[in-house]
Each structure stands twice: as C-alpha cells, then as structure tokens.
Amino acid sequence: MSTALSAGNLAKRLKFKHLVLLDTLARTHNMHQAADLMSMTQPAASKILQDVEQIFGFAIFERLPRDMRPTELGGVVIRYAQQTLNATERFVDELANIQHGGYGNLLIGAIVDPAPDMLSLAILRLKERRPRLTVKIVAQTSDRLLAALEERRLDLVIGRFTSAHQHNIFSFTPLTTEPLHLVVSPRHPLLSRAHLTLADLADWPWIMHPLTSPTRQYIEEIFGRYDIATPGNVIETTSVFATMKLLQASDMIAVLAHSVVREYVEHGLLALLPVPLDRRLEDYGIITRKGDELTGPAGEFIELVCALSGAHMAA
Known part of the structure; x- marks a missing residue:
C-alpha cells in the first residue's frame, strides 16, 4: 500500500470511475448493487475499490457479512468524491447552458x-x-x-x-x-381570550418545521424554558404555502417571521396571537x-x- 499521499500523486492516479464507485457504494452499501448500477461485473467493481484503497493507503469500507460501511477515514474520502462529482455535474450543466446561448x-x-x-x-x-x-x-x-x-x-x-x-x-x-410571531386564522377561538400564556397554546394543533431546523429548536427551547411539554398534535412542513393554507383552514398555530406574515395580517387573512416570544431567533x-x-x-x-x-x- 502507498505510504505517502500528495496532491500531485493523487491527481495522477485517482480517476473519475474511482469516485463514482465510492459514491455508488456509499449509497448502496452493497458491492453487487453498486456493480449493477455502474454496468460492470462485481469482480471489476471490487478491483476498482482495491485500487482506490491502495492509492490512499487505508481501507475505505469495512467489509461486513451483508453490508459495507465506510470507515472513519473512508467517510472523509467519500465526502470528497461526492463533492467532486457534484462540482463536475454543475460544471457540465453550466458549460452546456453557455454553449446553447x-x-x-x-x-x-x-x-x-x-x-x-x-x-x-x-x-x-x-x-x-x-x-x-x-x-x-x-x-x-x-x-x-x-x-x-x-x-x-x-x-x-x-x-x-x-x-x-x-x-x-x-x-x-x-x-x-427578524421578529417571530405566533400566527393563527383570524377566526381562531384563542383570539377572543384575554391574558393568554404559552401554556394555553400547548393543547392546540401546531404546524412546525422538522426537529433539525433552527426554528423548531427555537420553539422547543421556549417550551422547555417554561417547563411546558411540546405540543403533541403537530404537522411538520417547511412549505410556507402549505403552512398558510393550513392556518387559514383550521385552528392550528405556527411560528412565522414578520416579513412572511405581514401582508396576510394586513389583509385580514391571518392574525397574531398576543403572546410575546421572549427571545429572537439567531x-x-x-x-x-x-x-x-x-x-x-x-x-x-x-x-x-x-x-x-x-x-x-x-x-
């Protein structure tokens, strides 16, 4: 196996077929499937992987009985392969765009x-x-x-x-x-209640972003700060269009940025609940x-x- 890796050495030895195999194998975790997708035999695909691992000097995939999983260093190489293939696809698309006017x-x-x-x-x-x-x-x-x-x-x-x-x-x-608001339909029953608190909203249905998004993490933090359980009746979506339609047609609650809801509120299509949010999103x-x-x-x-x-x- 190789003992020294340099950019020049890599440029001479690493080929696009190596990168394609790494990307395909990372997605399938199966040499037979990867070979089929690349229209080659399994022994040929295995030989390409051996060549790549010889170039880098370490195992890129861990061979398991029914699976192939990237090693820690292999994950770094796979990310490089995927980034390079994506950049190449972008380059080809842009070049074709320019060639066609x-x-x-x-x-x-x-x-x-x-x-x-x-x-x-x-x-x-x-x-x-x-x-x-x-x-x-x-x-x-x-x-x-x-x-x-x-x-x-x-x-x-x-x-x-x-x-x-x-x-x-x-x-x-x-x-x-941007300031965030608690947004509802203009016909929402909570609008007629005085002295609303965050606890009053917990049992109502909500529209939220997925858990991995900063906006959702913001909502979770606010409920946690007041020791209130996160609402259990939730629709998750990142679509503004779907959120607006759901709000107007139901008694759901959502947290939205001021610029997104300003015109809807001005035209009476949505309303803001008078519950202040005590911090702003990053x-x-x-x-x-x-x-x-x-x-x-x-x-x-x-x-x-x-x-x-x-x-x-x-x-």
Whole structure:
C-alpha cells in the first residue's frame, strides 16, 4: 500500500470511475448493487475499490457479512468524491447552458422565513444585469441547505448556522434578525381570550418545521424554558404555502417571521396571537464555503443582498 499521499500523486492516479464507485457504494452499501448500477461485473467493481484503497493507503469500507460501511477515514474520502462529482455535474450543466446561448447558472439555497421582499428584489436586479442567467432557488431548512452547500450542490445559502463547528467550513455574513410571531386564522377561538400564556397554546394543533431546523429548536427551547411539554398534535412542513393554507383552514398555530406574515395580517387573512416570544431567533445571513472565490453572478448577488439589507460582506 502507498505510504505517502500528495496532491500531485493523487491527481495522477485517482480517476473519475474511482469516485463514482465510492459514491455508488456509499449509497448502496452493497458491492453487487453498486456493480449493477455502474454496468460492470462485481469482480471489476471490487478491483476498482482495491485500487482506490491502495492509492490512499487505508481501507475505505469495512467489509461486513451483508453490508459495507465506510470507515472513519473512508467517510472523509467519500465526502470528497461526492463533492467532486457534484462540482463536475454543475460544471457540465453550466458549460452546456453557455454553449446553447445561456449565461450560466446560479443556485441559491434559502430558508423559508428570511425577508422575501429582499430576496426577490435582489434576484430581479441581478436578472436585469444578466437576463439570460438561469437562477435556481431551493427552499429548505438550514441544516439541509448547508449539507447541500458543503456537497457543492449550491453556490450559496441564505440561512442560519445549525451547529457550532460550521464556522470552520463556511463564511457567514449576517443580514438581519427578524421578529417571530405566533400566527393563527383570524377566526381562531384563542383570539377572543384575554391574558393568554404559552401554556394555553400547548393543547392546540401546531404546524412546525422538522426537529433539525433552527426554528423548531427555537420553539422547543421556549417550551422547555417554561417547563411546558411540546405540543403533541403537530404537522411538520417547511412549505410556507402549505403552512398558510393550513392556518387559514383550521385552528392550528405556527411560528412565522414578520416579513412572511405581514401582508396576510394586513389583509385580514391571518392574525397574531398576543403572546410575546421572549427571545429572537439567531441572525440569518449569507453563507458560503470558505476559500471559494465568489465572482460573476454569485458575487453580484451577494453584493445586491448586502446593499439591500445594509450588511457588510464577510472577508
């Protein structure tokens, strides 16, 4: 096995077929299935894995009787393989776009509750400058968006950090902190009650984000602070559209950002419960991969968002 690994040595010996096998095997945990998906025989796939492990000098997968699991070091190699394959797919798509008269792609990940006016206005201004640029927006929770950003499936994210270590791999430009509200239908029975407290809301049905999202963690923390059990009647969704429809058609409760519900409340489509939330959610901002040089559409979009919010770009 190899005793010394260098970038130059890796560039000479590592091939795309190696990366494809690692990605496929990580998804299937089965050599036979991986070989089928790659249209090759199982012995050929096994030989490729042996070659990769010889290049790196350690086992990438642990061979179990009916399973193949990544080793600790193997997990690092697999993440590199997946990031490289995703970056290659992005490169091919962008190149094809330009060859057919386009001007490239910009993939933006955005949480569902940042100021929608600011986001849409920044995109519209960017499209004025680059009318043939293809802009794709992925709306999800921060944890899923940051995973996609790390895997190079997104150019940037407007969201929040979800764990303490993420500042090591991402740069963060804070934009703003938005107040959150407890939102219900304008016909909700609780609106007629005086002196509402958080405990009064626990037995009602709720709409919440998944447990891994910062907004859900915020809700859990507030209930925990007052020693109140989290509501048990819950629908989980990250869709603003679904949340709005459910609120208007039921007696459910949701926590939503001010900018998301402002127009609905002004037009009498939704109402705010008079229960103050005693803390704010962490700032959201622009998140990018450390070390990436953001030029062209991505750099311009970040400049536009910062100008609209009054933020200063992270160095």
